[in-house]
Amino acid sequence: MPVPWIKSVRDSHELKIFATETVSKGPWNSVFQNAIVEFNRLSSAMQLGVRFRQIGEPPDISAVTRGANVQFEAAAGTVHEVTLRNKFGEVFGQFTENVSGTEVHGLTMPQVWENDKGVKEQFRAYIYVPSTPQFFVGPAGQQTRRDVGDGVKLFIAVHEMVHACGLSLNQEHSPETDADLFIGQPQPSPGSKKEDDKLRIHLGPLVKLPKDPPEPPLFLSARTANMIKSIW
16 A cells, blocks of 8 residues: 655655756766646646655755655665664665666655554655666567667656655556556667657557657656655
8 A cells, every 4th residue: 555654745746856966967867857837747737635845955864854856866786775773873774776778667765654652654755766777679589789868767756756745656656557657667679860869668669659659748647646745
């Protein structure tokens, strides 16, 4: 089930997001900026109840009410975060994960605790996108890898931002029968040039549907929108 954020964040109806230098000083920066605009467009249109706002402060490991709620980072290899430390300096929130730098999907690590009523709440999220996502292109037997276009990267970024809202489980991904940008395994659809790259959201043979394959502007199904609204 979707996990709501802590009350102070829910009451603000916004998630403060911080981009590390792997994003702000790299090729993901413009995509990151556009992803905030794109998510907020979807939120306004579908009345999701939450928006993203970029700030210049990273998450504060000593207090969940200070700094960013969400960190956005481009990564390849092992990532390690200390997410919370008590007043005695003891770490009681941390994780270590491996991120592929070339796949066309990201990773979002929600940080969750139980409040004094025993209810699970999210207090932070860490988004990792692949540093250089790539497609295989070319005829069979002669394929090579190349970097994907920004449209595919935008899809990846907004998908992970949906996760950060509180939808962290794989079973919350969109089914193929009601596919949207939150589908779990979109399929590569390389263009003749990077600007034409897309991700197909229907996993079977390519069929001509109005929403297949997606490209900006991205869309959310009512199913995904209602799950977000249920916790905001």
